[in-house]
Amino acid sequence: MSENKIPYKIYLSEEEMPRTWYNLRADMKNKPAPLLNPGTGRPMTAEELEGVFCKELVAQELDNDTPYFEIPGEIRDFYKMYRPSPLVRAYCLEEKLQTPAKIYYKFEGNNTSGSHKLNSAIAQAYYAKQQGLKGVTTETGAGQWGTALSMACGYLGLDCKVFMVKCSYEQKPFRREVMKVYGSSVTPSPSDTTNVGRKILAEFPGTGGSLGCAISEAVETAVSTPGYRYVLGSVLNQVLLHQSVIGLESKIALDKYGVKPDIVIGCAGGGSNLGGLIAPFMGEKLRGEADYRFIAVEPASCPSFTRGRYAYDFCDTGMVCPLAKMYTLGSSFMPSADHAGGLRFHGMSSVLSQLYADGYMEAVSVKQTDVFRAAEEFARVEGILPAPESSHAILAAVNEAKRCRETGEEKTILFGLTGTGYFDLVAYEKFHSGEMHDFVPTEEDIARSLAQLPEVN
Amino acid sequence: MSENKIPYKIYLSEEEMPRTWYNLRADMKNKPAPLLNPGTGRPMTAEELEGVFCKELVAQELDNDTPYFEIPGEIRDFYKMYRPSPLVRAYCLEEKLQTPAKIYYKFEGNNTSGSHKLNSAIAQAYYAKQQGLKGVTTETGAGQWGTALSMACGYLGLDCKVFMVKCSYEQKPFRREVMKVYGSSVTPSPSDTTNVGRKILAEFPGTGGSLGCAISEAVETAVSTPGYRYVLGSVLNQVLLHQSVIGLESKIALDKYGVKPDIVIGCAGGGSNLGGLIAPFMGEKLRGEADYRFIAVEPASCPSFTRGRYAYDFCDTGMVCPLAKMYTLGSSFMPSADHAGGLRFHGMSSVLSQLYADGYMEAVSVKQTDVFRAAEEFARVEGILPAPESSHAILAAVNEAKRCRETGEEKTILFGLTGTGYFDLVAYEKFHSGEMHDFVPTEEDIARSLAQLPEVN
Numbered sequence: 028m029s030e031n032k033i034p035y036k037i038y039l040s041e042e043e044m045p046r047t048w049y050n051l052r053a054d055m056k057n058k059p060a061p062l063l064n065p066g067t068g069r070p071m072t073a074e075e076l077e078g079v080f081c082k083e084l085v086a087q088e089l090d091n092d093t094p095y096f097e098i099p100g101e102i103r104d105f106y107k108m109y110r111p112s113p114l115v116r117a118y119c120l121e122e123k124l125q126t127p128a129k130i131y132y133k134f135e136g137n138n139t140s141g142s143h144k145l146n147s148a149i150a151q152a153y154y155a156k157q158q159g160l161k162g163v164t165t166e167t168g169a170g171q172w173g174t175a176l177s178m179a180c181g182y183l184g185l186d187c188k189v190f191m192v193k194c195s196y197e198q199k200p201f202r203r204e205v206m207k208v209y210g211s212s213v214t215p216s217p218s219d220t221t222n223v224g225r226k227i228l229a230e231f232p233g234t235g236g237s238l239g240c241a242i243s244e245a246v247e248t249a250v251s252t253p254g255y256r257y258v259l260g261s262v263l264n265q266v267l268l269h270q271s272v273i274g275l276e277s278k279i280a281l282d283k284y285g286v287k288p289d290i291v292i293g294c295a296g297g298g299s300n301l302g303g304l305i306a307p308f309m310g311e312k313l314r315g316e317a318d319y320r321f322i323a324v325e326p327a328s329c330p331s332f333t334r335g336r337y338a339y340d341f342c343d344t345g346m347v348c349p350l351a352k353m354y355t356l357g358s359s360f361m362p363s364a365d366h367a368g369g370l371r372f373h374g375m376s377s378v379l380s381q382l383y384a385d386g387y388m389e390a391v392s393v394k395q396t397d398v399f400r401a402a403e404e405f406a407r408v409e410g411i412l413p414a415p416e417s418s419h420a421i422l423a424a425v426n427e428a429k430r431c432r433e434t435g436e437e438k439t440i441l442f443g444l445t446g447t448g449y450f451d452l453v454a455y456e457k458f459h460s461g462e463m464h465d466f467v468p469t470e471e472d473i474a475r476s477l478a479q480l481p482e483v484n
Numbered sequence: 485m486s487e488n489k490i491p492y493k494i495y496l497s498e499e500e501m502p503r504t505w506y507n508l509r510a511d512m513k514n515k516p517a518p519l520l521n522p523g524t525g526r527p528m529t530a531e532e533l534e535g536v537f538c539k540e541l542v543a544q545e546l547d548n549d550t551p552y553f554e555i556p557g558e559i560r561d562f563y564k565m566y567r568p569s570p571l572v573r574a575y576c577l578e579e580k581l582q583t584p585a586k587i588y589y590k591f592e593g594n595n596t597s598g599s600h601k602l603n604s605a606i607a608q609a610y611y612a613k614q615q616g617l618k619g620v621t622t623e624t625g626a627g628q629w630g631t632a633l634s635m636a637c638g639y640l641g642l643d644c645k646v647f648m649v650k651c652s653y654e655q656k657p658f659r660r661e662v663m664k665v666y667g668s669s670v671t672p673s674p675s676d677t678t679n680v681g682r683k684i685l686a687e688f689p690g691t692g693g694s695l696g697c698a699i700s701e702a703v704e705t706a707v708s709t710p711g712y713r714y715v716l717g718s719v720l721n722q723v724l725l726h727q728s729v730i731g732l733e734s735k736i737a738l739d740k741y742g743v744k745p746d747i748v749i750g751c752a753g754g755g756s757n758l759g760g761l762i763a764p765f766m767g768e769k770l771r772g773e774a775d776y777r778f779i780a781v782e783p784a785s786c787p788s789f790t791r792g793r794y795a796y797d798f799c800d801t802g803m804v805c806p807l808a809k810m811y812t813l814g815s816s817f818m819p820s821a822d823h824a825g826g827l828r829f830h831g832m833s834s835v836l837s838q839l840y841a842d843g844y845m846e847a848v849s850v851k852q853t854d855v856f857r858a859a860e861e862f863a864r865v866e867g868i869l870p871a872p873e874s875s876h877a878i879l880a881a882v883n884e885a886k887r888c889r890e891t892g893e894e895k896t897i898l899f900g901l902t903g904t905g906y907f908d909l910v911a912y913e914k915f916h917s918g919e920m921h922d923f924v925p926t927e928e929d930i931a932r933s934l935a936q937l938p939e940v941n
Contacts, residue, residue, distance in 0.1 A: 034498045035564040041491045107492040108576065108867045119565065119639075137594050139869040139904070181864040182576075201909040207916055208863050406665050407638040410565045412596040447596070449906040452658040459664055 035118060037280040039111040045275040046098060048268045050087075051306045051378060053094035054313040057385055059264065059377035060352030062088075063339060068483045071349050079246060081256050083154040087265040094310075096268060098150075105149045105182060106272070109138035114280040115444075119408040121428070128431035130424060131288070132444040133277045133304065134411065139205070142414065142446030143300050144175035144260050147269035151258040152179035152187075161254035162186025166216065166241030168195055169369045170202030171414075171446060172260030173213070181209035188255075190216040190244045194235030202450050216241040223247055223345060238371065239344025239358070246347055261297030262342060262351070262376050270303025277441060278307045288319060288441040290427055294419035295323040295332065295390070296369055298376030304443040305388075312387060322427075323379070323390040324419040326398075328466045329362040331355055331375045332383055332390035336477055338484045340374055350481055353380040356468075357476025363466035367395060367454035368415025373476070391423060394465040398422050399458040402448070414446040415454055492575060494737040496568040502732040503555055505725050507544075508763045508835060510551035511770040514842055516721065516834035517809030518546075520796060525940045528806050536703060538713050540611040544722040551767075553725060555607075562606045562639065563729070566595035571737040572901075576865040578885070585888035587881060588745070589901040590734045590761065591868065596662070599871065599903030600757050601632035601717050604726035608715040609636035609644075618711035619643025623673065623698030625652055626826045627659030628871075628903060629717030630670070638666035645712075647673040647701045651692030659907050673698035680704055680802060695828065696801025696815070703804055718754030719799060719808070719833050727760025734898060735764045745776060745898040747884055751876035752780040752789065752847070753826055755833030761900040762845075769844060779884075780836065780847040781876040783855075785923045786819040788812060788832045789840055789847035793934055795941045797831055807938060810837040813925075814933025820923035824852060824911035825872025830933070848880060851922040855879050856915040859905070871903040872911055 052058060061070040076085040087096065098106070117130040135143035155163050162185055167173025173189040180187035189211050196203055196215040206213050216236045217224040221244045227234065234240075242259075249257035260266065281288065291308050293301030301323055311317040323332055331354045341358040342348040355374040362371050375383075382388050395415070402418035404425075405411070413421060424442040431438050448455065457463040509515060518527040533542040544553065555563070574587040592600035612620050619642055624630025630646040637644035646668050653660055653672040663670050673693045674681040678701045684691065699716075706714035717723065738745065748765050750758035758780055768774040780789055788811045797812040799805040812831040819828050832840075839845050852872070859875035861882075862868070870878060881899040888895050905912065914920040 038495045105867075139863065139867055178867060182867070200913070201906070204909040204913045204916070205869060208860055208869065208912055210864065403665055406596065407667065410596055410635055410639070412662060412665065449658070452661040455665055456657070456661045459661070 033116050033284050036113040036115050037284070038113055039276060039280055041107055043279055044106065044111055045272055045279065046103070047095040048098055049271040049275060049306050049310060050090065050094055050096060050268050051271070051302070051309055052091040052264065054310050055381065057381055058091045059381045062349035062351055063483060065341070065346065065350050065481070078250055079257050081151070081154045081158050081160065083157065084151060084265050087268055088263060099153060102149055102153050109145065111276050112137060114277055117409060120405065123408045124425065124428050124432065126428040126432040127435060127437045128428040129437065129439045130428055131281070131441045133273055133441070134444045135273060136411065136414070136444065136447035140171065140175035140178050141449060142171045142175065143270060143273060143303065144172045145178060146272050146303070147260060147266045147299065148175035148179040150269040152176065152183050152185055155256055155258070156183045156185050160256055162188060163256055163258045164188045164190070164245040164249040165258050165260070166190045166238060166245045168192050168238045168371065170195060170199055170450065171369065174202060174205050175260070176258065177206040177209035177211040180211065187211040188248060189213045190218070190241040192216055192236040192238055192241050198453070199450060216244050218244060221247045237344060242343040243345030243347050261299040262372065262374065264378055266299045267302035267306070267376060267378055270299050271306035273300065273303040273443065274306040274308060277304065286439060287317070289438040290320045290322060290440045292322045292324060292420050292423050292440065292442040294370060294416050294443070294445065295325050295375065295379070296416065297372045298379040300443050300445045302376050302379050309382065309387065321388040322423055323383070323388060324423040325390060325392050326362070326366060326368065326370050326419065327392040327394045328366040328468065329356065329371055330392040331373065333392045334473055337380060337384050338480050340480055342374065350483060351377050353377050354383065356473055357479055359479050360473070360476035365464045365466045367457065367463065368451065370416050370419065393419055393422050396458065396463055396465050399455065399463065401425050411444065412448045413444060414448045415451050417443070417445040420444065490573050490741050493570040493572050494741070495570055496733060496737055498564055500736055501563065501568055502729055502736070503560065504552040505555055506728040506732060506763050506767060507547065507551055507553060507725050508728070508759070508766055509548040509721065511767045512838065514838055515548045516838045519806035519808055520940060522798065522803065522807050522938070535707055536714050538608070538611045538615050538617065540614065541608060541722050544725055545720060556610060559606055559610050566602065568733050569594055571734055574866060577862065580865045581882065581885050581889065583885040583889040584892060584894045585885040586894065586896045587885055588738070588896070588898045590730055590898070591901045592730060593868065593871070593901065593904035597628065597632035597635050598906060599628045599632065600727060600730060600760065601629045602635060603729050603760070604717060604723045604756065605632035605636040607726040609633065609640050609642055612713055612715070613640045613642050617713055619645060620713055620715045621645045621647070621702040621706040622715050622717070623647045623695060623702045625649050625695045625828065627652065627656055627907065628826065631659060631662050632717070633715065634663040634666035634668040637668065644668040645705060646670045647675070647698040649673055649693040649695055649698050655910070656907060673701050675701060678704045694801055699800040700802030700804050718756040719829065719831065721835055723756045724759035724763070724833060724835055727756050728763035730757065730760040730900065731763040731765060734761065743896060744774070746895040747777045747779060747897045749779045749781060749877050749880050749897065749899040751827060751873050751900070751902065752782050752832065752836070753873065754829045755836040757900050757902045759833050759836050766839065766844065778845040779880055780840070780845060781880040782847060782849050783819070783823060783825070783827050783876065784849040784851045785823040785925065786813065786828055787849040788830065790849045791930055794837060794841050795937050797937055799831065807940060808834050810834050811840065813930055814936055816936050817930070817933035822921045822923045824914065824920065825908065827873050827876065850876055850879050853915065853920055853922050856912065856920065858882050868901065869905045870901060871905045872908050874900070874902040877901065
């Protein structure tokens with residue numbers, strides 16, 4: 028296999044694109060713990076979940092056994108609009124680092140929503156449409172997920188109501204505007220359109236809102252509006268299933284060139300990208316067919332894997348959603364306002380949590396000024412302005428490549444470049460002007476929010 | 485040739501990518517008129533031009549005979565970072581329009597600068613580096629060109645001084661910030677760093693600046709700073725040469741599938757994209773090997789082809805640059821502040837002007853609210869948020885496709901989608917809120933600025 032035959036970018040042909048999603052849970056010996064009803068403490072049934080989520084998505088959520096789900100033709104057609112995403116051999120970065128390591132990244136930012144979130148957005152919107160629903164509701168913080176869902180709904184002619192955390196709504200008018208281009212209604216949260224919103228507004232009149240509050244408003248609107256369901260962009264099993272397209276495409280592309288990664292690296296907030304990227308590789312590891320190192324990279328300011336507890340917790344601060352067993356910092360944990368990027372969720376996908384608990388995966392946490400330094404270095408040599416979230420993975424990959432430079436090992440590193448930073452330039456500006464700081468929660472900070480874990484544990 | 489074999493996106497392999505640029509002038513019977521020295525009225529010599537531009541670029545600028553220029557290996561390597569750009573079959577748009585027309589677009593927005601400008605930026609930066617220069621200067625209005633040049637210079641380790649029109653510097657802080665990520669210095673123009681800047685500041689203390697003034701500052705800085713030259717992102721012959729990569733890739737991709745466009749459409753400001761896209765097709769037409777319709781699309785608010793005069797004019801409002809023969813509205817013409825997108829240049833590439841004068845090309849002008857309506861429709865069905873500039877071409881392509889729906893003709897339409905609209909969301913917001921207006925200059929407006937054409941005519 029001649030190394031120099033590998034192009035800068037590997038694009039699969041349409042025929043080579045995956046026709047199925049891969050359900051990692053089917054190959055896990057220890058299945059992820061089920062969602063629990065917060066009222067009864069018992070596993071959520073399909074019937075209970077179908078009041079909030081689309082029927083087909085509930086089936087996907089609960090299925091721990093079926094390894095492959097066929098991707099419906101209409102979703103595959105939509106994927107063809109922006110997929111296959113390129114698998115890039117980072118020749119320029121390798122040269123810059125003077126490393127013997129071979130670095131690849133799967134770039135998911137080449138679509139207008141600017142991130143991998145679209146892979147699941149179109150799937151969730153499709154099943155909602157199939158079910159004959161009128162529309163969906165969701166929340167968005169930084170706005171990546173809201174934009175992706177707006178694109179998907181705009182394409183299918185489905186109504187989309189986005190609750191956007193109020194401070195973000197005001198600080199990121201462009202994100203809001205993109206969603207409107209795609210026909211979504213965008214409501215700053217908390218709003219006076221829901222009971223929970225009105226209650227919070229009465230209690231905290233000047234609040235800038237929170238993701239937890241926006242989730243609660245979106246869920247309330249979904250369950251109280253005929254023909255609507257709630258959708259979510261990360262954490263859930265179904266989301267990881269859809270995002271497996273990232274890993275499947277990567278593996279097909281690498282297999283074509285006879286390349287096997289030694290290390291697979293992804294940033295981790297709720298786990299949607301990481302879970303998708305590692306899926307087929309982790310499958311081989313679980314089945315004992317191959318071995319890989321997997322590294323989850325999280326912000327030092329929100330370190331659920333590296334400093335959280337593996338326990339049942341609420342997914343939202345409003346405590347209306349089911350309980351999930353996961354590595355968590357406690358649902359009241361809030362990363363400092365100094366924290367610029369996404370990856371702010373207090374918990375982590377149950378699938379990834381179980382794999383981490385079982386020792387199949389490593390995790391590291393990194394400081395944000397180091398992350399932005401790596402982002403800028405990457406932008407200059409690879410020509411892509413990365414999202415802050417994605418840059419966590421860049422930093423970890425660069426650190427591994429530098430280690431190879433010291434040891435002389437020619438390791439092959441694959442990482443996920445989840446998106447672009449066009450809407451994060453306020454953070455880049457803070458970094459440049461020296462106004463960006465590193466925040467690491469104290470032991471007391473974490474102990475305080477963990478003290479509020481639900482009694483079911 | 486089976487139609488349904490054509491994928492949504494055609495990517496060339498690295499081996500299929502062009503190894504040469506194509507110089508359209510070599511096949512023109514009537515060559516474009518030479519640049520004139522504004523002082524003497526005589527054609528600019530290479531020696532005169534080399535005080536401002538890099539030596540190799542001057543050679544390219546003046547060469548009307550050599551049909552192909554080899555693309556240096558280092559530029560081809562850089563191209564591989566973000567090229568080939570996809571040639572997209574717009575199946576979704578065709579379906580939406582219910583047209584028998586077959587629509588293709590060449591999408592140049594998949595790089596961090598967000599447009600085709602990078603194709604020439606890397607070439608110009610490369611030759612500056614080869615010449616042993618320390619750096620380059622340029623001006624930027626909306627910021628696409630400045631961003632592209634910053635990326636190219638950041639990659640090659642060349643210093644880059646950008647003069648950014650002051651009102652744009654203030655209104656588009658994100659554009660400014662991207663340039664800084666790539667290591668450029670960005671100075672709001674007019675500034676106190678140049679004689680011309682100081683003079684204008686003294687005369688108009690509160691001015692928001694203009695492209696013409698920024699050009700003058702960039703040129704002054706280049707000629708007065710040892711080791712620096714001035715570079716420009718459009719209008720010049722050399723820029724069209726570099727941009728031919730757009731058309732060459734498009735033609736190779738279409739030829740692979742046996743597809744021949746009937747109509748080729750591009751937006752036209754200074755002509756960099758249009759000239760690049762049509763190059764190899766126009767070459768065939770000039771050589772009598774094939775026939776195509778070419779349509780230049782310009783804003784009704786800045787209609788140089790459709791309402792300008794073919795005459796020698798200044799390229800800048802400061803009147804320091806050489807005179808170019810072109811379709812022009814007069815160098816003092818300013819489109820209304822209501823005009824949101826780029827395509828604001830008062831003149832047009834000399835190459836395209838000569839071709840238009842000789843009847844090889846058509847031109848239409850379109851109103852901006854129609855342009856934004858087409859942009860939004862396109863974004864919803866094709867998933868790409870287009871730049872306002874590119875959306876001029878979208879509108880013209882849609883209009884042609886609708887004509888096919890009426891006549892039943894199965895025409896093949898190719899248009900250039902030059903870039904993305906991430907940094908134009910203020911304009912999208914104005915469009916949504918109904919605050920966007922159409923501006924069409926009166927006969928008197930145009931006559932007034934044309935009255936100031938230089939005496940050489």
